Amino acid sequence: MVTASSVHITVLRGRDDERRAIRDLLDGAGGGALLLQGEPGSGRSALVGYAHRHAADRTILAGAGLTDEAALPYAGLQRLLDPVRDRAGALPVAQRRVLRRALAGAGCPAGQRLTLSMAVLGLLAVTARDRPLLCTMDDVDLGDRPTAEALAFVARRLCHLPVVVLLTGAVDTAPGGIPTRRLRPLDEHDSRAVLTDRLPVPASDPVVTTLGAVAAGNPQALVDLAEALTPAQCRGEENLPTTPPPDGALGRDYRARLDRLTDDARHLLLLAALDHDVDAATLVRAARATGTAIEALAPAEVAGLVRVEAHGVTFPQPLVRAMVVATAPLAARRAAHLVLAALLDDGDHRLRRALHLAAAAEGRDPALATELEAAARDDGDPDARSTALHRAAELSVDPARAAARLVAAAHHAWSAGRPHRARLLVQHLPTGLPGPAVTGRVELLRGEMELRCGRTPAALTALLAAADAWAGTAPDLALEALLRAGEAVCFAGDQYRYADVARRARALCQTGASPRTELVTAHLAGVAATLRGDHEAAGPTLRRAVVLGDRLTGPDLTPTALTGAAVAALLVAEDGPAHRLADRAVALARVRREVCDLPRALELRAVAEYWLGRHETAAETSREGLRAARDAGQTTWAGVHRGMLAVLAAVRADRASSLRLIRELGEEPAPGSRPDALARWALAVLDLLDGRPEDAAARLAALACPGTGRGQVTVQVMATPYLVEAAAASVHRPAAVAALAVFDRWAHSTASPSRRALSARCHALLAPRGSQAAEEGFRAALRWHPPGAGAFERARTEFLFGRELRRSRRPRDARRYLHDACETFTRLGVAAWAEQAAAELRAAGESVGGPDRSAAQLLTGQQLRVAQLVAEGATNREVADRMFLSTRTVDHHLRNIFHRLGIRSRTQLARVL
Template identity: 35%
Template sequence: MRRRALLGRDEERRVLAALVDQAVAGSGGAVVVLGAPGIGKSALVAEAAAQAASSGIRVLTAVGVESEEHVACAGLHQLVHQLRDGIDALPGPQRAALRAAVGLVDEAVPDLYLVGLAALTLLSDAAAKAPLLVIVEDAHWMDQASLDVFGFVGRRIESDPLVMVAVARDTDDRLGCAGVPVLHLEPLTDEVSGELLDAVAPGLGQHVRQRLLAEAAGNPLALTELPAALRSVGGVYALTPAPLPLTERLERTFTARVSRLPVDTRAVLLLAALNGDGTMDECLAAAARMLARPVDVGALGPAVGAGLVEGRGMAFRHPLVRSALHHAASAAERQAAHAALAVALEGQPDRQAWHRAAATAGPDERAARDLDSTAGRALRRGGVAAALAALTRAAELTEDPSARADRLLRAAELALESGRVDVVAHLLARARSLDLSVRDRGRAAWVAVVRGEWARGEGVATAELAELAVEIAAGEPLLGLRMLWGAMLHCYYGEPGPAARQRVAAAADRMPVDADTPYLVALRAYCAPVERGQAVMESLTRQLDRSSEDTEGDQLLGGAAVTVGAPALASRLTARPMDALRAQGQLSILARALCVQAGAAARLGNVRAGQLAAEEAAELTRETGQPLLHAMVNAIRAQLAAVCGDPQAEVWAAKAEGAALPGGVRPVLAIVQTARGHAALCQGRYGDAFGHLHRVFDPADPAFHPWLRFYAVAELAESAVRSESAEAARAILAELAPLEVLTPVPALLCGLRLARALLSPPDLAEPLYRAALDAVPADWPFERARVHLALGEWLRRNRRPAESRAVLQAAREVFDALGASAWSERARQELRTAGASSPGQDPDAVDQLTPTELHVAQLAAQGLTNREIGERLYVSPRTVSTHLQRMFPKLGVTSRGELATVLRGPMTYAEDVV
């Protein structure tokens, strides 16, 4: 039968066989097999499993179950249970996270990504003993937390003898969307369908045969089951005048068999269908309670005879049998079955809570409280989606309006966290239909603003949210800060106007928390970096001198430093939490920190460090589902490419712009235009450069940003001078000049002073250039080299070539060291014009490495082992080894001990800023 089911699947069989062969050879991979119910997914994977077993590969299986899709980490638990002997060998933090996730200890999971790393390490360690094939069956019914972990592992399988094959219906491509390669299983061809039908039902009349082929539509299960249904009492369902959808038709073929079974058998089967992968004893006990008489295992005999279950256990022949049993039962029968299971599952509170809720038709506070508790446990295990489902159902069972509003808003907050924007809107609408307290109105407003309503909201609404935040903060400071953060997002990402920004800044001043609280410092920086710039800079400096264990706070402070124009300070602050974020598996915050690092490095002209941070940030923003942040990273990639003269600059800029334009995300659009302006300026396209940069300064343009424009002042002035647009630039400088006395923002001060020198008459320029040099902080070498280049050009044009050469040489050396190739080439051209030879820079061997290889090399140069590097980068130790083997020939080294010398010492993201 298995051979018949695989007719016409030669290409798909080759794909899976090749994966199995990879594992035998020492490497691996992952794939998701997608297709309609009955299309032959399980049969295809079963053959791959048989091939693997015959090749000495250990096969592990986890199965998604519909009734447990809201039980956090239920699927992961199945897999981990089969490898439980290896848990104790995991590194401490990974071991603790994995044990908490699967419920072996009652502790909170620090972060689901740390669980993912633990699962990867567990599988990698097991694969080192014997190659592994992991099969995830019915992934469309797998809980989201487990799928997140399996997706995390699947994306990272590379150098381990490990293969993961997931099977899902074509209506659920969560793993494919998570980055795991997909193998689509299409219907059989007409020729193969006819061959299969003739094999299972020979001798059919021509008319019936053609009708069956048409209705089966190339589905192997239909080709097998419809003829059987035709011969059975329920055969009327096989050929109806008005054809049903194929899946429903197939369910009916199984339903017809169910209806002929004894009462005890139907009861046990229904309970088994509703109880997921529960035990035989649980189902028999629930059946006895449901029928009020003893029921033993013999009740399953008729189901085996009817071809609905296989063997002596409760393994259904096909997942559609579960659906058939569900639809064959009345609503009252299903409720009674759930109620019986709720009693039988005493001691399993999560499964019990869902069955109790399913047995309830109207409001039931006990069932709602149980689901509320389930949501809390799911969150402790990292199961945000499971917690969201539990709270949503709990709200439906809640009669008290205040308690219902609380559960709806908590669910909306979880939906926001998991990126379910459509669900957020629905839950908010339900909550707002109730009579909300002041506190809950504030919570609803915060969710709405963070959801994205800042992009089209009004300044008045933003200011009102800020005022409400202050009111609530009197009793709940953290909630008040969070709400005020939502108002700030409108100020930073949207354009509510100066009046709204001033009211938000004033609200921040009135918050009843310490002035140096990172949240509050960042709030002031993002909504009023000029007016509050002095206080923010002082607070940031104090924070730099203090030890900190607040990883998220340090990331916020780093972002605040970039916003007040201090990128070197931002780089130092954001570097502090990196190791802790990696160790704790807080990849969402790590992605934000890396984005700040990359942005700071781009503004500092530190290309290599910026590319390294941006590459990892791009991967993690995809991993953690942060599309807005991913657009920001692409904009920063465009900046870095512009600095080093890479033509990819426009590619990255276009990607970022495409993602940011629909929502009017101003910071991304401003960075995109700044990158384009830099690229055009270095290419000598001065009119284009001015056009790009001017948009960042035009309040009517979507790319306008009141703070990020500070980083483009000097480039605007230079492009204006060289494109006969000097008067327009002077007007912008006149507008910005009053801000200089209000704030110590380094980016603004440096930009204004160099711009004045560039726009001044020749006889007044030199002291202005010297003043611009004096304004550059010591930790901003790129900006100093930028002024040196401008001064050198002025000296050469004013017939002082000897003096210009020294200044231009200093600029070129800094640009070379930073990897700012586009600016290096400009300095070289000026040197040649000034009469000095300036050969091109030889490429550095390190530049041949990919960003990932460079990161691995840096960590290895610091003396970390492969296992320790894997923990830092969230890959397996064997993958680290592969990266090292690839990079040694590129660097011309033969051992790890030589890496430090080749890399000129271990470099971190925060290094080389001075």
């Protein structure tokens, strides 16, 4: 039994709802009850302790169910009520008699159980006369059943008594009529917090991620793992445990639960636990082969430890499987592996059979190592392949073969989303690797892991080293390393270095290359030409890459090749094909379980959806990408998805979500990196919404310097429409003009109507106010906007055109466009943009409803204070003196206040406030 004394969880992470429910009961004037359900180690006892600490002036009666007393009727009730037995004299005679009889061990006749239950309720009521009462019974399901039934009866009848009853039990403890809360596994954030609280030294991020996955959100498992970890394991220098320690608090609890089963039941549980794919038929055969009846497993099924169905055997509680294996003796595990291996054929189950044989092997076995390697090639699960090749390396006699197998095992571990395991496998490689091929594979793996999870400069160095190692023997693999190197260059904002990557790629060109190699070559050449502004050369090459991406089949069809084609499509503004290719990459990565490729593929799909105007869909894709990046340990790409989500939230005027995501990024993104640029873009959009165009322009102008190729050029190109809008009438206008020149060269090299629409809109914004050029630019933009697609950008153009007409003293002409913009923004659910359009409509003389939000929500803190003083009758000079501002600043604030509230006079301001 996991008791409060053994589960040392003092800070209850992730249990806010349960603590709130307990406090609500304790703070209430009446009584009530609560049942907390959870698996062992989920924190049930810790919550009972929390209730005791917050009981204030309540009398506390506490008990716990004991397995040793489960066969003794009312044993638990006797221990719970023993401190107040002397108050039983206040009960009616019949109740007093039956209560004393039950607590004395004489039991209770069936016909008097209601009387006994009423006696227990009455005794608690008598005890609560002096002070309110808290009565707790931990692990109520482990003790005797009559006690549980009596307490359930009482818990249903407390509404008029100052008595709180708190019960805890397993997930299948469910007496009717009692409010129940199920303790769920901790999420990633809370799991990290528990580990951080407990680890002896600060741990690296991959270590924390791996331990969180091992614990499966169980608080006690996290505590046990943290207490068992060595400093070297914390630093990621040694292998991490794959299960919670068997001698920890949770391990002891599971050992006690398993010890209550028969030997045959434990044996069958071990057979089921050692093979994740075992089905009911195989388990029956395994039982028969060892002289055991399958019926022996019934007690474990009744206890909820395992569930056997026709299609497979499952363990409802995530840690049960691991603890069954961890607590079994070595000899029992070895014998069980051999039994399972004998039942599996070497055709459909070749790898499973080989793994069981390898788990039971003693010493080196080169034949079995060869069989594992061959079986791994036939299996599509990279995690299983990694396990098999790692074990094959351990069984190998030849050091060169062992090293090659270790590298392959690390590669598959990375593909399966286990970067920490991949790093450790690479670290354990012997010095003097066998040949440049293995060296190149190691450097490619290191480079890709650094790109996705670590330091971009180190990634670039490793990837270029991989390309050099393969240049003479495997040019196709060298090109793949250069593809990743180019990605690293762009991620870091060092696009000027892409020329060197492209130069290396040109030296590797070969005739008769495979379609995938041809695609990578076209991609590298096309991206290099795009980054140097040579769109005439880039366009045909990139379109060739898109065509090749659509034609990939067989071994050439990989998620990496498809994402390369998707990038090419985005660079020539073919948004539909880009989305299709990225979506195919996502689907392929999932089918092959190549988790490492998902975050990048989902990023490109989200970018395509942004350009297609599907902002909600793009946000959902980015959320999916964020989850995939976290699961795969790809911290840098988690930052990319957070940045993209922040931009999408800002564009949709969801200030709170955008700022939260930017805060989550923290200081991790390196200055100039893609996540950093996306965060700055998001803040700029919020600045624009808040009426701070100069701040917005300053942020966006600093994203890149197109002339030098430094910074995030591609992000700045995407954000150019916002930069031009913000900088049109500010000191940053030259930067906007320069950025628009880059955008124009790109937009006009494509066949994209939406890019040309944005270009025309930007030119209209930079034209003199009220000029013919401005009007023609806006009208051209509206003609270019594709019908039925990109409704948000069309509405933005209509809004900006209407504002231009209104400011040019053409309010009647402005209303039509502002009406359309307001209607579209409202339909899309972007309230802040709709409010701006409504404010412009009011300024154009249209009678429309006031803003839905109060002035306090629409204005910044300083703006609201200025508005309040003006509404009270203060002049601008008086406001300036009282707020220690210049009159010019007050004038500026007042103009923004009028604009945001959709008013035109101080009288209207006083009325609004």
